[in-house]
Amino acid sequence: MSYYAVTRNAGPAWTDGKGAFEQPGASDHAAFMNILAGEGLILFAGPLAGTEQGRIRVLLIADAPSEADIRHRLASDPWELAQRVVTTSVEPWNLFVGAQRLTHVVALSSGPGKVVLTSP
Numbered sequence: 001m002s003y004y005a006v007t008r009n010a011g012p013a014w015t016d017g018k019g020a021f022e023q024p025g026a027s028d029h030a031a032f033m034n035i036l037a038g039e040g041l042i043l044f045a046g047p048l049a050g051t052e053q054g055r056i057r058v059l060l061i062a063d064a065p066s067e068a069d070i071r072h073r074l075a076s077d078p079w080e081l082a083q084r085v086v087t088t089s090v091e092p093w094n095l096f097v098g099a100q101r102l103t104h105v106v107a108l109s110s111g112p113g114k115v116v117l118t119s120p
Helices: 026-038 067-074 099-107
Strands: 002-010 042-047 057-064 085-092
Touching: 002 067, 026 042, 057 067, 067 085
Parallel strands: none
Antiparallel strands: 002 057, 002 085, 042 057
């Protein structure tokens, strides 16, 4: 598997004036992303600071065999299907500093639906 940095931005269906948690389908989107995290595809995810209150911009760190695998899985996100968010880039990520911490976190995963994050 390889690491990828994924960016997603508010899409044409994003409701301006509402934050991320006030958007239609927020709970369905969250449930979907939690499934991907539980499967180990998404290691880290969250909005870039401050954007969760406006037109959201999100950074994901994914662990997958290819860019195509990530795009295929994210295409099923209820927010992607509704064009509330769009995946704008999927780029290979070379992790140099802190790799042992990430390996430690991934190793603590205890199966589907269970990702344990610990402090270094």
